[in-house]
Amino acid sequence: MKIDPSSSADLSAQIAKAIRDAIIAGDLIVDARLPSEAELAEQFDVSRPTVREALKRLAAQSLIRTQxxxxxxxxxxxxxFEDAYSQQITTSTLLLSMNSVSFDTACEARFALERACAPLSAERRSADHLATMRAEIHRQSQPGLTDEAFCASDVAFHRALVDGAGNPVLSYQLAGAVEAMQPLMNMITFTARSREAIVALHTQITDAIEDQKGAKAAEGLTELEAYTKDLAQSVLAARARHANAAPQAPQ
Incomplete structure (x- = not known):
């Protein structure tokens, strides 16, 4: 493991990257004990506080634990995979917000990925996954449910559908698609959407999953995607009209 002392990059970040690369390469295996702070400081020719900061970075990424x-x-x-979910969600949220990804692009990606899970979920879903989906549909039907609670239930419903596929890699990859993209989409559409329409589509999808009809579930997701895109277009168009109609400030 080496670093470049002449680099402008922070030394603790370089050390953390060197150790992370060694873990990824398999040079440091699971449960292997890292050298002591003093040994790492000597190896990298840095101070112990610099090493300590590098270890804090690795611990924050759940790559190491201390005893x-x-x-x-x-x-x-x-x-x-569960430990990495939050990092995946954070990264996806940042990518969407910092790179000005369009609503349609995010929506297309999210539903394309989720449709890929539908056949597997129809085949492998457990009674618990179905129970969660039914419970969230019931929750979404409650008249006093707040917009924030409806959005949270929406995420929980789709999370159960994805997890029903029984593939932790897919669940991890879709953590960003469902739990990062979904709230962003909800923020645009929640004021105009019909909860009844969404509940009907969620029920259609759940019935198909329960009946082990993956293609039918995918069709329901396609309908939900089309509804979501149409809704967003109408909301954004209304906002544009409102902005154009606003009185101009005097020169």
């Missing part, structure tokens, strides 16, 4: 005691130290962590 106290005579047999303590820093160890390579076994990163689970």
């Amino acid at each position: 106290r005691g005579a047999f303590g130290g820093a160890f390579v962590n076994r990163l689970s």
Whole structure:
């Protein structure tokens, strides 16, 4: 593991990257104990506080864990897909917001990925997945439900559909698509959408999943995508008309 002292990059970031690369390459295996802070400081020719900051970066990414005691130290962590979900969601949210991704582009990607899960979910879903989907449909039907609660239920419904595929890699990849894109789409459409229409489509999709009809579930997702895009177009058009009709400030 090496760093470039002449680089303008932060030394602790370089050390964290060097250790992360060693973990990814398999040079440091799961549960392997890292060298001590003093040994790492000597190896990289830096101060112990710099090493300590590098280890904090790795711990924040769940790549290492620390243990106290005579047999303590820093160890390579076994990163689970669930542990990485939040990072995937954060990254997807930042990518969407910082790169000005259009609503249609985000919507197209999200539903294309989710449709890929539909046949697997129809085949493998458990009773718990179906129960979650039915419970969220019931929740979405409640007249006193707030917009924020409806959005959260919407995410939970689609999360259960994706997890029903029984593939942790797909669930991880779709964490960004469902839990980052969905709230962003909800922010645009929640004021104008028909909850009844969404509940009807969610029911159609759930019935298909329960009946193990993957193609039918995918059709329901396609209908939901079309409804969502049409709704967004009408909302954005109305906003544009309102902005154009606003009185101009005097020169």
